[in-house]
Structures are given as structure tokens and as C-alpha cells.
Amino acid sequence: MLSNYQNQHHYERNGTPELVTLVDPYVYQTLQTVMRRTVVVQTSEGSIRGVLVDVKPDHVVVDVSGSPFFIRTQCIVWVKPE
Helix, strand or coil: CCCHHHHHEEECCCCCEEECCCCCHHHHHHHHCCCCCEEEEEECCEEEEEEEEEECCCEEEEEECCEEEEEEHHHEEEEEEC
16 A cells, blocks of 8 residues: 555656645635634644634644644644634
């Protein structure tokens, strides 16, 4: 079985690498509904608490005391709005 890293890297017929990312549309849409609210985001590395200021298909931005944290959507385990 291929790892996520290997699954994300494909090659075109001419050998040029092509990056393919997986987007979960339900997570993306749900996160958009809690923008500008305080959230706790649990990642594989730990949790981050702050205001969800932006949601993109591949990452979110959480403002923690004026510092932006850019979190890849694929690293998110769960999100709890407060």
C-alpha cells in the first residue's frame, strides 16, 4: 500500500511531476460555517486554539493572539467551535 505522500505525487507521461491533492468538500464547507469564531483544531501534532480567519480547500488559517497559523486540512483530526 502506498503512503499518502506517494499517493499525492503522480507523473505525467513525459515524466514531469504533477502534484495532486485530496480535498474533502464536506470538511471545507463545514469549516466555512465557523469562520470568525474561536475554534480548537486538533492535528496529529497537537491542538491549536484561536480564531478561524480563513478556509481554503487545502488549508485553514487560525489566528492565535495575532499570529497566523496555517494548518493543512489533511493534518486536521477534528475541529471544535467554541
